[in-house]
Amino acid sequence: MPRDGSATRIRILDAAERLVIDSGYAATSIDQVIAAAGSSKGSFFHHFSSKADLAEQLVRRYAEADVGVLQEGLDVVAGIDDPRARLLAFMAHFEDHADEVMGSQSSCLYVAVLTERQLVGSDTAVPILGAVRAWRQAVADLLRGALGDSDHDVDALADHLFVTFEGAFILCRATGDPGHMRRQLSAVRVLYEALTSQSRSE
Amino acid sequence: MPRDGSATRIRILDAAERLVIDSGYAATSIDQVIAAAGSSKGSFFHHFSSKADLAEQLVRRYAEADVGVLQEGLDVVAGIDDPRARLLAFMAHFEDHADEVMGSQSSCLYVAVLTERQLVGSDTAVPILGAVRAWRQAVADLLRGALGDSDHDVDALADHLFVTFEGAFILCRATGDPGHMRRQLSAVRVLYEALTSQSRSE
CATH class of the missing domain: 1.10.10.60 (Homeodomain-like)
Structure with missing residues (x-):
């Protein structure tokens, strides 16, 4: 030690x-x-110094790891030239790791923290917002590359990946089946695939 | 009284x-x-009889209301003949009511209940599973109508609406902006729209 x-x-x-x-x-x-x-x-x-201090350090560490997971996905697909293939490979990367994630944690620390009013809006929750913005920006960049010019609300479509992770954790808990994480990430890949295929044929 | x-x-x-x-x-x-x-x-x-009894009655009532909200959406679009137009009008219905939902509640009771290990897997959580299944079946029916024969994991694509509601509640909390509920439901409508348009042109 x-x-x-x-x-x-x-x-x-x-x-x-x-x-x-x-x-x-x-x-x-x-x-x-x-x-x-x-x-x-x-x-x-x-x-x-206190339970609140523990919560703050816990959330900071978790959000840093979360942004690290994002960066890993970006690194894996950085060499793919075609923007649409890059977006879809990025999604497939998280699908491939979904079972591993669900094997190591039963839900998301963000859900637990944001359920408690005493922590929402406090300094403790600030790193969560930082992670939300990092995912939004990275996925929006990938989507913009794959969509080209479009009237879509790209930030909302990008936030949708964060929303899927969080919602899928809830679905896994509700059903007791951790396999829903992989299936939900796969559903989003299929949906992004359809959206970006459509925009190419327009 | x-x-x-x-x-x-x-x-x-x-x-x-x-x-x-x-x-x-x-x-x-x-x-x-x-x-x-x-x-x-x-x-x-x-x-x-106890706090646990309160939780049980609370969840039962909330899940019944949730299935009522689903049924209302189904009723609104029941008269629309074209299966794809019916699916998209169903989605638009929830988009139209998103701000109202977020004005009356700051998050979802399911999230609060499923965050606590003592309630997960207990009788208390059973009505949540019932609601998940009701949404899955109804949205899967709508999707099957709009998709026709397809190789897609229709149940996962249907669960994706439940996942979006739950994940969007978390995003609203993380950002302090309840407007994300409407934007996320709109994103799913756009994604379903792309998926069902693609399958028609195949």
């Missing part, structure tokens, strides 16, 4: 992330986090 | 629904519900 205790900090964040995603933020106590992390009150308060 | 106190029951359910949607289920206490409803402990426990 590094002398600054960063391994402990990460272990606490990992445990807290699992608990908050599984059970919600209000239903998760500091004691539960400490127990799940195999840590102590002393260690916890060395790294986090 | 009717002698059976049903007006009190409705007032308590209305207050609880607002609180749970706004703040989450775990963060909402029976005392808060009683205060918000202007009721009393005696009244509350006359109608609800």
Whole structure:
């Protein structure tokens, strides 16, 4: 373990992330986090001043990872010249990783955080907005390339991918079937495919 | 007030629904519900045996209203003969009512309930699954009419409307802009429009 205790900090964040995603933020106590992390009150308060501070660091880390996942998808398709093929390969990349995502988390931290009024509109939620904007801009660029000039609300069509991720997490929970994430991402690929094929033939 | 106190029951359910949607289920206490409803402990426990019982009745009522909203949309477009025009008018109906929905509720009770592990997989969540299936079946019927024979995963394309509603609630919360509900429903109409136009020209 590094002398600054960063391994402990990460272990606490990992445990807290699992608990908050599984059970919600209000239903998760500091004691539960400490127990799940195999840590102590002393260690916890060395790294986090309060539950609110934990939430803030948790969301910041999660949003950074989320933007990292976006960047990975962009990197994978960066070499594809045809704009429409690039958009569709970008979508297929997330489809291919959907089962893996659902194997490692049962829902999205954003959903858990945004369900609680005390966190909505607070500094805690700011990194979520940053991630929303990063996805919007990247997907809108891909869509604009594939659509060419169009009258479409490209930002809304781009936000639709974020909306699909979040909504699919809810559908997986409602049905108990994590396979819906892959099927929903596949549905959006098919829909983007139809939209961009249509605009070419116009 | 009717002698059976049903007006009190409705007032308590209305207050609880607002609180749970706004703040989450775990963060909402029976005392808060009683205060918000202007009721009393005696009244509350006359109608609800526990917080879990309240949650169950709340979800059942909300899911029934949700299926009612679906049925209203189906009724509005029932007279339209052309299957594709019927599907698109069905979508436009929800777009037209999106601002009204977002004016009356800040998010979806399903999101609040499904965020909490203690409720997921319990009897409380059963009516949500019923609503998911009702939307799936109705939208799949509309899509099949508009698509004709196709290799598409029609159930996933139909679930996509439920996913859009839930995901758009999250996007509205993340951005603080309730206008995203209308824009997201409009995006799905445009995408369904492209998909069903493509299949006609094939």
